[in-house]
Amino acid sequence: MNMNKHLRHYLxxxxxxxxVFPRCEECAAVFMPPRAACPACGTDALxxxxxGGAQGTIYSISRHSNEGSVALCEFEVLNTGTRFYxxxxxxxxxxxxxGQPVELTLAECTVSGMDAVDQGQLIPSIKLVxx
Amino acid sequence: xxxxxVIAGTGVAPTRADEHRDTMDVMAQACIEAxxxxxIQLRDIDAIFTATAQVALPTLALAEYLGITPRYLxxxxxxxxxxxxxxxxxxxxxxxxxxxxxxxxxxxxxxTALKATGTRPMVAAAPPLEAMANPRYPITSYALMASRYLxxxxxxxxxxxxxxxxxxxxxxxxxxxxxxxxxxxEEILASPAVAEPFHTLDCCLITDGAGALVVMSQQKAKxxxxxxxxxxxxxxxxxxxxxxxxMPDLTSTGARLTGASAFEQAGFGPNEVNTVQIYDxxxxxxxxxLEDLGFCDRGQAGRFIADGHTSPxxxxxxxxxxxxxxxxHPGMFGIYTxxxxxxxxxxxxxQRQVPAKTALAHGIGGTMSSHSTVLxxx
Ligand SMILES: [Zn+2]
Numbered sequence: 001m002n003m004n005k006h007l008r009h010y011l012x013x014x015x016x017x018x019x020v021f022p023r024c025e026e027c028a029a030v031f032m033p034p035r036a037a038c039p040a041c042g043t044d045a046l047x048x049x050x051x052g053g054a055q056g057t058i059y060s061i062s063r064h065s066n067e068g069s070v071a072l073c074e075f076e077v078l079n080t081g082t083r084f085y086x087x088x089x090x091x092x093x094x095x096x097x098x099g100q101p102v103e104l105t106l107a108e109c110t111v112s113g114m115d116a117v118d119q120g121q122l123i124p125s126i127k128l129v130x131x
Numbered sequence: 132x133x134x135x136x137v138i139a140g141t142g143v144a145p146t147r148a149d150e151h152r153d154t155m156d157v158m159a160q161a162c163i164e165a166x167x168x169x170x171i172q173l174r175d176i177d178a179i180f181t182a183t184a185q186v187a188l189p190t191l192a193l194a195e196y197l198g199i200t201p202r203y204l205x206x207x208x209x210x211x212x213x214x215x216x217x218x219x220x221x222x223x224x225x226x227x228x229x230x231x232x233x234x235x236x237x238x239x240x241x242x243t244a245l246k247a248t249g250t251r252p253m254v255a256a257a258p259p260l261e262a263m264a265n266p267r268y269p270i271t272s273y274a275l276m277a278s279r280y281l282x283x284x285x286x287x288x289x290x291x292x293x294x295x296x297x298x299x300x301x302x303x304x305x306x307x308x309x310x311x312x313x314x315x316x317e318e319i320l321a322s323p324a325v326a327e328p329f330h331t332l333d334c335c336l337i338t339d340g341a342g343a344l345v346v347m348s349q350q351k352a353k354x355x356x357x358x359x360x361x362x363x364x365x366x367x368x369x370x371x372x373x374x375x376x377x378m379p380d381l382t383s384t385g386a387r388l389t390g391a392s393a394f395e396q397a398g399f400g401p402n403e404v405n406t407v408q409i410y411d412x413x414x415x416x417x418x419x420x421l422e423d424l425g426f427c428d429r430g431q432a433g434r435f436i437a438d439g440h441t442s443p444x445x446x447x448x449x450x451x452x453x454x455x456x457x458x459x460h461p462g463m464f465g466i467y468t469x470x471x472x473x474x475x476x477x478x479x480x481x482q483r484q485v486p487a488k489t490a491l492a493h494g495i496g497g498t499m500s501s502h503s504t505v506l507x508x509x
Binding site: 002003007032033039059060061062063064065068070072081082083084085086087098099109110111114115116117123125 | 258259260261262263264265266267271274275276278279282324325326327328329374375376377379381
């Protein structure tokens with residue numbers, strides 16, 4: 001997939017400190033990743049919904065030695081069965097397990113050389129929630 | 132039911148060679164061998180189907196290199212399922228009377244490129260939202276499926292190892308296989324960790340290679356006096372996602388849909404399939420696909436493989452060439468699932484030969500994103 005206009009909008013809002021997910025104005029579906037049409041009803045009448053601090057759980061996780069962990073997470077706000085894929089940041093990420101509670105957060109991008117995202121730019125990420 | 136279209140010839144370029152090799156050369160080698168096998172001349176080809184990440188405008192380059200001027204061109208690319216989809220397109224064009232003889236080809240020199248430059252040509256790029264999470268694409272995506280599978284069904288990591296061990300047993304019987312020594316669970320765990328739960332021996336090889344198929348109508352094959360043809364009984368394709376955020380279920384794939392469709396087209400079911408070749412880029416793949424195609428109940432394929440049912444002597448011989456884990460993996464393995472099915476159905480599989488009148492080939496592209504199921508019969 002390319003760095004399309006919906007991704008640019010999503011990442012621009014995050015860089016400015018705001019977490020949003022795409023939301024369908026016709027059927028209220030909230031989904032990821034951002035796209036040109038709603039995956040639930042097909043309309044292109046799409047907007048955004050604030051999701052800062054959204055609570056979820058780890059659906060699957062893969063630890064990468066010395067490089068952090070990548071997790072796929074379920075969030076209640078994602079009401080269409082799609083999930084959030086991101087780096088698990090902060091304490092405990094090397095011990096995290098499937099089923100643990102997480103929160104959507106902003107963290108600095110650790111990857112360099114990407115189109116439209118600078119290293120150090122704030123991007124949507126995941127952190128463990130302390131019980 | 133069947134399509135009345137047949138695979139009349141196959142060609143394969145060797146996985147191993149010492150000299151520097153170019154993608155066009157390995158592809159041409161496979162194509163020329165396939166035309167000889169089918170008893171035709173290169174100029175008899177009037178349709179060309181190809182996919183590779185290493186040649187720009189590959190149908191044009193390959194046609195010129197082979198000295199032919201086909202009137203039907205198809206460079207459909209959706210990863211490792213592409214060459215299986217080419218079969219579907221060739222069947223449609225032959226049945227519509229648009230073409231007579233189709234050439235389907237794939238080739239890559241990933242291993243040569245890796246040795247020469249330190250990097251290998253990627254067949255796909257991570258979606259941007261995945262890339263910024265710093266994964267090891269595409270390994271991380273399949274690792275997430277494997278982690279979820281082990282958690283969801285509460286099954287041991289040994290079941291992933293069982294897939295690589297079974298592949299090594301078949302590879303030991305295939306003189307063309309890159310990996311011929313038998314693997315153990317301990318050796319797999321001792322290989323470097325890549326992306327949990329995967330170690331390097333859970334991941335496919337990086338090799339050179341090429342394969343080609345000549346496809347024509349049954350009638351045409353008869354007129355040429357070809358005896359050893361394989362009938363294409365069904366082909367079905369689907370995609371349900373590109374990246375991992377949109378994959379509906381990490382332990383169930385689009386193979387549910389392609390399997391059901393292919394078996395309906397062919398008029399028979401999993402019980403009547405004698406051998407299966409499933410694109411095994413990673414050890415989790417055959418586990419998920421066997422379940423989705425209906426060979427095992429959900430959560431059961433790991434045990435099925437660990438119990439030896441897909442190994443030499445088992446009731447469902449799977450990946451009899453050694454697969455992408457032990458035989459070869461030049462970037463995309465799709466065409467090899469067809470090549471091995473045809474070799475088994477024609478009785479040309481040497482030491483690894485199994486009794487087979489029906490075979491299933493399954494290709495996967497992207498991160499479990501495209502699926503193509505092919506059923507073949509003799
Ligand atoms: Zn909608």
